[in-house]
Amino acid sequence: MLLFISLVSFALIRLSPGDPVMSFVTPNMSPEDVERIRASMGLDQPLYQQYIYWLQNVLTGNLGYSLINHRPVLDLIVERIPATLGLMGSSLVLSLIIGVLFGLISALNKNKLIDRVLSLLAYICISLPGLWFAMILIYFFSLKLNWLPSIGMRTIGVNSVWDVILHGIMPCLVLSITNIAVYMRYIRSSTISQLEEDYVQIQYAFGSTRMTVLFRHVLRNVLLPVITILGLSLPEIITGAFIVESIFSWPGMGSLGINAVFALDYPMIMGITMMSSFLLIFGNLLADVLYGVVDPRIKSMR
Known part of the structure; x- marks a missing residue:
């Protein structure tokens, strides 16, 4: 899969409009100087030879050098990836906690006022454009309330965990708001269907309380569809992180990738594309593994 992604991405990047050589051209340069720069960057070779040369370097751990930062691509990604992973991980945890909690509350109060209010909020959150929501948060919480x-x-000169948390609240909320609503809807529908199963009535007959049945028996079965949705939402989270990082100037791979696209920094674009693809594939693999942890029946079927 990574090989296929690299092949398609490499072709699309090279065939896109623009010439990275023009970033180094000055008015006093002759055509021979321009071609010399092109040759030094390896852009004078046929497309398939450029791909083979890039692939050989990648297999040895060399992602190339950034054309605008003049540093190894791998070093730049290693510097930025903790910020991106922290933002993505925080949004996933926030989405799961709030989505599961609100979904359970909505299911236990089916067709009551709180259920209708939460369902309405979920539909609104699903429909919210991320860019618009980010602007609204910045306007109210930063400009108006200064919170x-x-x-x-x-913050410059401040090195504390609390300061990082304050900076990450709005980006994390923008990145997770849609997933919260999606998880809540799936948890609600799954919980309602599970509460009608025979094993729930048997537990009640043995004297189990409603909360015991809910958290000890029902929740485990309810988490299975959430794992599926979690795997399907990873592409949206990864691409959403790029947009959110650009809006809030979050120093992660997203802002690095956006700058690389505008500057036609081919090695950096390919490096970030491959790293993002790896995170996506690894995340889906992790979701498959979690299936066996949550449902032991899957292990017995292997």
Whole structure:
């Protein structure tokens, strides 16, 4: 899969409009100087030879050098990936906790006022454009109320965990708001169907309380569809992180990738594309593994 992604991405990047050589051209350069720069960057070779040369370097752990930062691509990604993983991980945890909690509350109060209110909020959150929601948060919480910082990951001169948390609240909320609503709807529908199963009535007959049945028996079965949705939502989280990082100037791979696209930094674009693809494939693999942890029946079928 990674090989296929690299082949398609490499072709699309090279066939896209623009020439990265023009970033190094000055008015006093002759055509021979321009071609010399092109040759030094390896862009004078046929497309298939450029791909083979890039693939050989990648297999040895060399992702190339950034054309605008003049540093190894791998070093730049290693510096930025903790910020991206932290933002993605926080949004996933927030989405799961709030989505599961609200879904259970909505299911236990089926067709009551709180269920209708939560369902309405879920539909609104699913329909919210991320860019617009980010602008609204910045306007109210940063400009009007001055409660949260609007850009960056740290305040200059401040090195504390609380400062990072304050900077990450709005980006994390924007990245997770849609997933919260999706998880809540799936948890609600799954919980309602599970509460009608025979094993629930048997537990009640043995004297189990409603909360015991819910958290000890029902919740485990309810988590199975959530794992599926979690795997399916990873592409949206990864691509959403790029947009969110650009809006809030979060120093992760997203902002690095956006700058690389505008500058036609081919090695950096390919490096970030491959790293994002690896995270996506690894995340789906992890979701498959979690199936066996949550449902032991899957292990017995192997």
